[in-house]
Amino acid sequence: MAVADLIAELETAGEPDRGTDAKIALIFGWQRRVETAEGATKSRKVFWLHPKTGENRLPAFTYSVDAALELVDLVSPKSHGGVSWATDSKGVTCTVKVSEGAYSHAATPALAICVAALKLKKSEGNLEDEANVGL
Template sequence: MAGADTLLALAERVEAAGAPDRNLDEEIAVAILWRPSGVCEPAGAIPWWLAASFGIPDYTASLDAAMKLVPGGWHWTVTDYQGAAPARAILGDDSIICTATTPALALTAACLRARARGGR
């Protein structure tokens, strides 16, 4: 997995994004060593361009995909106030709070920050 600095830089970019961004999704997949289900190679052994053909999750567009980034054992919440920006995601013991234009962006950013702290 990428280092804390890389994850934090990605989190900042996700928070600043005004809309879902496929390039960010791909960078996140590379940073977290995402691996398609059913593939036996170790995480990180699959070139990103090949992994992309397996359908990298839409972390920045889909709340369901963003939830897959929540580190094991961490509790989380997302507020959206009926679509009024910004959305806010809170992870852990309320120590990670991220805001963004959509719930998926906010949760993705918060999860990247949690992973930078060592959450997996």
């Protein structure tokens, strides 16, 4: 999946999604490892390793503002920004602006922050393989 497609997916998403969290993690450098075990019962365990700390976890980027801000910190340390929202007949629209980046819009603050982080990463040319993000 291209990064632009993921941004569009987040902009139209209505709620958090763990599959989307995984796509975001891959773009930002998390490593996905799978271990399988044979025996009386077959088991499969997936590990997500943080790009800087090696910590084993996949943050809920699309659910948690704190986790989404972790993405911003990876691409733009010491940044600043703001969040606003508006409610109309269609629901809530959240808007985020990080540093001098473009305004980003989504249904929740966490989703909008994820969009902003992806736009920053894309604009700074920090993407290794923009066209091939997948599981």
